[in-house]
Amino acid sequence: MERLLTRKVCALWVPCLYSCSRNMSSFHRCVPQKLSHQTPQHLLQRKLQKKSTIILRCAGEMKREKPMSWKLFAVMTVCCGGLYAGYEYFDRRWKKEKIMATYGNVGSPQIGGAWTLTDHNEVERTDKEFRGKWLLVYFGFTHCPDICPDELEKIAKVVDHFNKQPNGPRVKPLFVTIDPERDTKEIMKKYCEEFTPELLGLTGTREQLQSIYEKFHVYFKYGEEDETGDYLVDHTLLTYLMTPDGLYADHFSKRSTFDKMIQNMTLRMDKKESNKS
Ligand code: NI
Numbered sequence: 001m002e003r004l005l006t007r008k009v010c011a012l013w014v015p016c017l018y019s020c021s022r023n024m025s026s027f028h029r030c031v032p033q034k035l036s037h038q039t040p041q042h043l044l045q046r047k048l049q050k051k052s053t054i055i056l057r058c059a060g061e062m063k064r065e066k067p068m069s070w071k072l073f074a075v076m077t078v079c080c081g082g083l084y085a086g087y088e089y090f091d092r093r094w095k096k097e098k099i100m101a102t103y104g105n106v107g108s109p110q111i112g113g114a115w116t117l118t119d120h121n122e123v124e125r126t127d128k129e130f131r132g133k134w135l136l137v138y139f140g141f142t143h144c145p146d147i148c149p150d151e152l153e154k155i156a157k158v159v160d161h162f163n164k165q166p167n168g169p170r171v172k173p174l175f176v177t178i179d180p181e182r183d184t185k186e187i188m189k190k191y192c193e194e195f196t197p198e199l200l201g202l203t204g205t206r207e208q209l210q211s212i213y214e215k216f217h218v219y220f221k222y223g224e225e226d227e228t229g230d231y232l233v234d235h236t237l238l239t240y241l242m243t244p245d246g247l248y249a250d251h252f253s254k255r256s257t258f259d260k261m262i263q264n265m266t267l268r269m270d271k272k273e274s275n276k277s
Pocket of ligand 1: 140141144145146147148149235
């Protein structure tokens with residue numbers, strides 16, 4: 001609405017300026033011409049009628065004035081266009097800076113953000129520690145019978161593909177539990193090492209976990225317990241790719257193959273490199 005109003009106001013500049021300049025130019029041309037023909041005596045005689053006469057004469061002159069030339073109109077249009085383009089440019093820049101200052105993320109969905117968790121070695125970790133590395137963030141639970149292991153295996157292969165290149169970008173996989181009751185640090189450590197020593201299991205307090213779930217829009221729902229007390233957790237099956245600046249880049253689903261992930265990530269990494277240089 002604000003933008004629309006601004007556009008409307010800007011669109012009115014041209015006719016307004018056209019009209020103003022026409023009137024102004026008529027007035028300036030009219031008044032000195034009329035006054036120059038008046039002698040002081042003449043003016044005194046017509047003291048009481050002076051103002052109204054001049055105004056009437058000017059009005060008469062103005063009626064006979066030729067419309068503003070097309071050249072001047074074109075110049076004014078270009079000037080107004082320039083002003084409008086300048087306004088649009090700075091307005092967009094200010095808004096972008098404002099969003100950057102508020103969220104630190106522009107042009108992409110609001111996924112991710114600051115978090116603090118504890119890893120499977122009982123070390124406190126924050127998102128900032130991983131700056132400079134591409135992150136693959138996966139949310140799951142160690143008791144998952146099939147999907148989580150399949151996804152983590154695929155992630156491990158992708159990470160290995162990039163990290164074995166000596167000068168390539170580094171990729172760090174993170175596994176955030178959605179079942180902190182059962183996923184103790186010991187269980188997570190053993191579980192993660194089965195896939196790749198690079199995989200870091202993360203857990204935390206209820207508040208810390210809730211915060212990261214919200215930031216990554218993670219959905220999960222606990223199933224009913226069976227007679228042995230075991231239960232399943234229905235959950236989001238996405239792997240989030242985060243840039244070395246900690247921003248959301250993309251996500252991969254169960255259907256994203258190893259080749260597709262490599263292809264997509266390579267493209268993004270190359271683009272990031274070319275933007276840097
Ligand atoms: Ni699972």
